[in-house]
Amino acid sequence: LSKDSWQQLLEQAQAKRLSFYQQPRVRFPGTSIEHHTFFLEDPSGNLLEFKHYLHESAIFGERECREVGDSSTHPAGS
Numbered sequence: 001l002s003k004d005s006w007q008q009l010l011e012q013a014q015a016k017r018l019s020f021y022q023q024p025r026v027r028f029p030g031t032s033i034e035h036h037t038f039f040l041e042d043p044s045g046n047l048l049e050f051k052h053y054l055h056e057s058a059i060f061g062e063r064e065c066r067e068v069g070d071s072s073t074h075p076a077g078s
Helices: 003-015
Strands: 020-027 035-041 047-053
Touching: 003 035, 003 047
Parallel strands: none
Antiparallel strands: 020 035, 035 047
């Protein structure tokens, strides 16, 4: 998603008081895989992630960064 589309989805979800599994945040700041993300939980318990990458290459082309998930240097909620 573009940053504007991501922000618009976030604002719509907040306005409709949808159930957030994980609040909006920036992950891996200052790296080639920096992105904005939030998770919604649907009525069946499925998680839906919406994200915007700062660098398009991170979507499919980034090979240098092998980090997956959260770690102590990038704690949840930061």
